[in-house]
Amino acid sequence: MFSSSTTRAQCLRRAYPLSSRQLRQPWRFQPPRRHATATAIPMGAGGNTVHVEPTEYLSDIPESGFIDVKPNEGLLFYNIYPVFSAFLDSRFIPVRLDHLSSAEKLIKNSIPTDFPVKINQIIPRVKEGGAFVKFVKPANTTDREVEQRMRDSLEQKKIRPWYSPFGQVRCFLVEGRPWLEDLQRFPAARLKVEFEGPDVSPEELYTRFRRFGRLIDINPLPKDSKELPRYTYLTFWKIRSAASARNCLHDLKIKTADGKETQLRILYSRTVKAHTIRKWILDHPKIVLPIILAVIAAIAIAVFDPIRTFFIEAHITHSLDFGSKAWTWFKGAASTYLILNKKQGTDGSGDLSVLWEERKETVETVKSWLLESTETFIVVQGPRGSGKRDLVLGDVLKDWKYKLVFDCEPVQDGHGDAQIIRASAAQVGYKPVFGWLNSINSWVDLAVQGTLGTSAGLSETLETQFTKILQNTATALKNVALSQRQKTDKDISLNDDEWLEAHPEKRPVVVIDNFLHRTDNAGEKIYQRLSDWAALLVSANVAHVIFMTNDVSFSKQLARSLPDRVFRTVMLGDASPEAAKRYVLSHIHSGMTDEEKTKEIEELDSSIDQLGGRLTDLEFLARRIRTGEMPTQAVSEIVKTSANEILKLYFLGDPAKRSYTKEQAWTLIKMFGEGKEDQLRYNEVLLHGIFSKGGEEALQALEQAEFITIVSAEGRPWAIKPGKPVYRAAFKKLQSDKVLQAKLDIDVATELTKTETANVAKYETELTTLAQLPSKPSEIAGRVSYLLKKLQASQVKIEQYEKEVGALKKILQSEF
Numbered sequence: 001m002f003s004s005s006t007t008r009a010q011c012l013r014r015a016y017p018l019s020s021r022q023l024r025q026p027w028r029f030q031p032p033r034r035h036a037t038a039t040a041i042p043m044g045a046g047g048n049t050v051h052v053e054p055t056e057y058l059s060d061i062p063e064s065g066f067i068d069v070k071p072n073e074g075l076l077f078y079n080i081y082p083v084f085s086a087f088l089d090s091r092f093i094p095v096r097l098d099h100l101s102s103a104e105k106l107i108k109n110s111i112p113t114d115f116p117v118k119i120n121q122i123i124p125r126v127k128e129g130g131a132f133v134k135f136v137k138p139a140n141t142t143d144r145e146v147e148q149r150m151r152d153s154l155e156q157k158k159i160r161p162w163y164s165p166f167g168q169v170r171c172f173l174v175e176g177r178p179w180l181e182d183l184q185r186f187p188a189a190r191l192k193v194e195f196e197g198p199d200v201s202p203e204e205l206y207t208r209f210r211r212f213g214r215l216i217d218i219n220p221l222p223k224d225s226k227e228l229p230r231y232t233y234l235t236f237w238k239i240r241s242a243a244s245a246r247n248c249l250h251d252l253k254i255k256t257a258d259g260k261e262t263q264l265r266i267l268y269s270r271t272v273k274a275h276t277i278r279k280w281i282l283d284h285p286k287i288v289l290p291i292i293l294a295v296i297a298a299i300a301i302a303v304f305d306p307i308r309t310f311f312i313e314a315h316i317t318h319s320l321d322f323g324s325k326a327w328t329w330f331k332g333a334a335s336t337y338l339i340l341n342k343k344q345g346t347d348g349s350g351d352l353s354v355l356w357e358e359r360k361e362t363v364e365t366v367k368s369w370l371l372e373s374t375e376t377f378i379v380v381q382g383p384r385g386s387g388k389r390d391l392v393l394g395d396v397l398k399d400w401k402y403k404l405v406f407d408c409e410p411v412q413d414g415h416g417d418a419q420i421i422r423a424s425a426a427q428v429g430y431k432p433v434f435g436w437l438n439s440i441n442s443w444v445d446l447a448v449q450g451t452l453g454t455s456a457g458l459s460e461t462l463e464t465q466f467t468k469i470l471q472n473t474a475t476a477l478k479n480v481a482l483s484q485r486q487k488t489d490k491d492i493s494l495n496d497d498e499w500l501e502a503h504p505e506k507r508p509v510v511v512i513d514n515f516l517h518r519t520d521n522a523g524e525k526i527y528q529r530l531s532d533w534a535a536l537l538v539s540a541n542v543a544h545v546i547f548m549t550n551d552v553s554f555s556k557q558l559a560r561s562l563p564d565r566v567f568r569t570v571m572l573g574d575a576s577p578e579a580a581k582r583y584v585l586s587h588i589h590s591g592m593t594d595e596e597k598t599k600e601i602e603e604l605d606s607s608i609d610q611l612g613g614r615l616t617d618l619e620f621l622a623r624r625i626r627t628g629e630m631p632t633q634a635v636s637e638i639v640k641t642s643a644n645e646i647l648k649l650y651f652l653g654d655p656a657k658r659s660y661t662k663e664q665a666w667t668l669i670k671m672f673g674e675g676k677e678d679q680l681r682y683n684e685v686l687l688h689g690i691f692s693k694g695g696e697e698a699l700q701a702l703e704q705a706e707f708i709t710i711v712s713a714e715g716r717p718w719a720i721k722p723g724k725p726v727y728r729a730a731f732k733k734l735q736s737d738k739v740l741q742a743k744l745d746i747d748v749a750t751e752l753t754k755t756e757t758a759n760v761a762k763y764e765t766e767l768t769t770l771a772q773l774p775s776k777p778s779e780i781a782g783r784v785s786y787l788l789k790k791l792q793a794s795q796v797k798i799e800q801y802e803k804e805v806g807a808l809k810k811i812l813q814s815e816f
Contacts, residue, residue, distance in 0.1 A: 065180045066251075067132060073120065074143040075174035076133045076150060077247050080106055082163045083129035083187050083239050106161065106169055107133055112153045117146060123180070128187050128243040132178065133171075147173035172212060172244050176252035176264065185268055187243040189216075192269035194231045197262030200254055202232065208249060209234055213241020233269060242268070305472060308430050312476035315429025316404050316508060358579055362570055363395045366546075369568055370396075373504050375538050376565050377558055378546045382572030383723065384706060385616030388548045391572065392511060396546075402480050402508040404428065404473075404543075409514040411526065417462040420526070424466055428473045463525055470533040477543045481507050500541040509544045510537060516551035527557055535561035552703065552710070574613030574725055581608055583615075587622035607631035611638065612725020635729075642730035650707055651744075659701035663690055663751045666744040668708060668720070669731045678728060679719040682710065689752050742811040749801040749808070756794040756801070763791040 069075055111117055118136035125131060137146060150171050159169045193205065202218045209215060214237040221230055236242040250266045281288045314320040369378055380388045397403050406427045414420040425433045482496055484506045491502060500507060512534065516527060534545040539562075547554065558567060575583065581604060611617050617638060624634035651662045667690045671680055686695045699720070702708050707727075711719040722728050735741055767787050770780055 066177055067123065067134070067180065069134065069177075072137055074135055074137055074146060075178070076135065076147065076171045077125075077130050077174050077178075077244060078107060078110075078133060078169060078171045079130045079240060079244060080161050080169055081124070081126050081129045081131070083243055106159055107131075109157065110150060110154050110159055110169065110171070112149055115149050115153075125180070125247065128247060129240055130244065130247065132174065132247070143173055147171065170244075172248045174248045176248065176250045176266075178247045178250055186270075187239050187246075188268040188270040189236045189239045189242050190269045191234045191236070191242050191246060192231050192267045193234060194229045194265040194267070195262050196229065196265065198256045198258065198260050199230050200232070200256065200262055200264075204254065204256075205232060205234060208252075208254070209236075209245050212236070212245040212248070213238055229265075304432065307432070308472050309476045309479070311431050312429045312473050313480055316402050316476060316480050358576060359391060359395075359572075362572075363391065366392070366396045366570060370400075370509065370544050371504055373501055373541070375541070375562075377534065377538065377562065377567050378544070379554060379558070379567050379569045380546060380548045380572065381552065381554060381569060382550070383574075383614070383709065384550050385614045385724075386572040386574065387615045388572055389513060390615075392546055392548060397509055397511070400509055401484075403511060404477070404508060405511045405513060406530075407513045408517045408527075408530070412514075412518040417465075420462060421465050421469070424469050428469060428476075430469045430472060463529060466526060466529055467533075470529065474533065474537060474542060477508050477510070477537065478540075481542060497541065504541075504544070507541065507543050509546060510534065511546045511548065513548045515547045515549040516554055516557060528560065531558050531561040538562070550706065553700075575615065575618070576613060577605075577608055580611075580613040580618055581605070583618055584608065584622050584625070587619075588625045603631040607635040610726075610729050611635050612728075614724050614726065617724065617726050638726060639729045639733050642724070642726050643733040646707070646727065646730055646734065647740075650702075650705065658705075660698040660705075661690075661751070662744070663748045664695075664698050665702065665707060666748060667691070668702070669734060672722065672728060672731045673735045679711065679721045682717045682720055685720060689755060690748060692755065738811055739815045742808040742815075746805050746808045746812075749805050753798055753801045753805075756797045759794045760791055760798070763787045763794070767791075 067075065107119065107122060111119075116138050119133060120136060121132075121134035123132040123134070135146065137143065154169055154171060161167055161169055191209075193200075199220070202220055205218060206215065216235040216237055217233075219233040219235075221227060221232060234242075234245075236245070246266045246268065249264060252264045253261050254264065255261055366378060366380075380392055382388050393403075393405070411420055411423045411427065414423045422433060425431060478496075478500075481500055485492075485499060491499060494502065512530060515530075534547075537543045538545055547558070555567060574580075584604060607621065608618075611621060620638055621631070621634050624637065625631060629637070650665045655661065667688060668680070668685065671685065671688075682699075685691060685699070688695075691698065699708070699710065703710050703723075706723040708723050709721045710717045711721060713719075722731065767784065770784060770787075773780070
């Protein structure tokens with residue numbers, strides 16, 4: 001025992017020999033895994049100061065771990081510490097020395113001033129959030145009375161623990177024999193009460209345990225269970241209530257209804273929840289999967305979208321094309337010292353200016369449209385090989401700073417969604433692309449749908465992925481346009497949208513090439529998304545949009561996206577004979593003698609008249625002439641190639657994939673061969689018997705396949721021309737093949753015979769109906785005469801077709 005003059009710090013230093021560093025930082029001090037005890041001087045009615053003499057941890061506690069209580073002594077359990085559970089072990093958050101002092105103060109303050117009680121020991125139970133207080137009962141006072149006086153004092157003084165400014169300290173009388181163990185066991189809200197003796201009823205247990213806190217459930221062991229020892233589970237609302245009950249009632253003896261005694265053994269029973277998180281996730285996929293998808297989408301947007309937008313901007317501005325920049329610099333540096341040969345025609349490319357002389361006005365018109373702020377599309381329409389790409393990219397946009405070309409042909413030629421997405425991404429520079437991820441997600445979706453009956457929504461459709469690419473491209477286009485804005489501009493006060501509207505010359509140009517290249521179901525969805533995206537760019541003044549298409553029905557598709565806008569359209573046709581001749585001569589005159597030039601010019605006029613002004617055909621002619629062929633021979637080979645192309649594209653293959661028949665295509669070839677002009681009357685073609693059913697749909701399909709060209713005037717179709725000028729000569733080449741002509745003429749006659757046979761059957765049916773009338777009224781005589789004449793006319797045609805078929809079969813039998 002220390003003297004009264006000894007300070008508390010000195011007492012603590014002697015009881016706990018700590019280093020100076022541990023005293024300066026007491027939170028680093030970790031006491032042993034045993035509980036400290038402190039002996040106190042009696043506290044009288046006058047509230048004298050208590051001097052606590054610390055001793056060794058558990059030095060006066062037997063090895064059994066039980067607290068020895070004499071007959072005149074009692075135990076109270078105070079809730080003065082936070083409860084530590086398994087995930088918050090008191091070993092890692094040790095009790096500081098000043099906490100022992102604060103516990104002593106709380107207990108001292110809780111004793112009523114008019115109630116003489118002697119405190120012998122304070123035994124902290126930090127793990128279970130409390131401390132045992134051993135007291136000596138005053139004379140003629142029971143343990144229950146001491147407990148009640150202490151609880152009334154705590155309620156009156158509102159004493160709060162150091163760790164909870166809004167909580168309140170409570171105390172309970174210890175009725176059992178608490179076991180002070182230091183095992184790896186932690187408080188839990190669920191208690192396992194084992195019985196040494198007969199079972200205790202739930203009602204009795206409720207009465208004993210309810211005063212420590214609210215009970216949630218009581219689960220006794222079934223009576224037919226053979227498990228020993230018998231037990232009952234009690235679940236409290238709070239862990240602190242369970243810890244207080246366990247420390248106060250452990251080893252308590254209870255008398256049962258039959259007069260026998262049962263001893264209680266109380267243990268913490270932590271609810272076993274193995275793989276709780278995983279089980280909850282598997283049990284609630286409809287909640288978890290959308291959350292996971294949202295997280296993945298957020299990460300993808302936050303991480304990959306800026307990267308993709310950067311690469312698209314680099315694709316537009318060519319900021320990463322180091323090779324291109326180096327070559328540009330080299331040419332600029334070399335031009336100072338070298339005289340570059342700029343003579344045209346030496347490399348076989350020719351001088352395109354001779355071909356575009358007649359299109360200068362068109363070029364200037366399109367350039368002026370790009371400098372206007374009107375929200376509209378620009379459409380350049382013309383047959384394949386008419387020079388649309390060279391006109392737009394070579395002349396109109398030659399000096400435009402930023403442009404983006406989206407070619408629909410490689411996109412539509414892709415097989416499967418993954419190839420289409422990769423091709424689309426390549427057109428705009430969108431990367432990285434995780435095409436394989438959607439395939440995996442499709443398998444996962446299939447598995448989830450087979451298990452839950454509903455799709456998880458992990459996989460994305462082709463339209464969704466394509467729309468994402470276009471959205472990122474729109475963002476990149478706007479960034480590129482705004483990157484040209486300078487702080488020194490006079491209109492710096494304008495916001496971004498106003499500045500873009502005021503500066504059409506700063507907007508990038510998006511060129512959509514081969515629009516409506518293929519019009520199947522998948523292609524139609526892609527074109528609809530593309531036209532909607534283009535409408536958004538134009539309406540928001542983000543970029544100019546130029547469509548280049550071979551399809552004459554482009555207005556139907558674009559009108560869905562911009563129904564209230566007028567399309568500014570440029571129609572490109574074939575070059576005139578004079579321009580075509582100049583273009584070919586610009587290719588072939590290099591390196592030729594005057595005699596050779598004169599001889600080829602004489603044959604060139606008739607060759608170009610037969611070949612027409614299609615640019616691709618003229619280039620093909622020029623290349624063959626440069627290889628040494630004469631113009632007549634070269635044109636003959638071109639016509640032969642075109643005839644083979646027509647035969648392969650329009651007569652062979654699966655007829656189910658075509659919206660026209662080979663008989664209809666052959667009829668047009670024969671009509672072109674019989675006519676003296678280069679075009680046919682539209683309505684005259686429809687009057688032919690082979691076009692009697694679905695004629696207009698067949699003609700539109702043939703035009704879509706570039707077999708013919710339908711010429712419109714004043715809003716209606718009035719003439720039909722060959723799809724290419726060279727096709728006129730190719731048609732004649734096909735007609736010169738007697739075997740081919742005989743075979744196709746037989747097919748045409750057979751189809752016409754079927755049509756007339758169906759007409760005869762229809763006339764006969766009606767005549768039979770009229771003949772079955774009970775009386776023969778005179779009014780039907782005219783109808784009968786009409787039907788008989790129609791029947792006769794059809795019969796005459798059938799006989800004529802059969803004669804033709806017989807003669808044609810003889811050709812097939814005699815010719816190869």
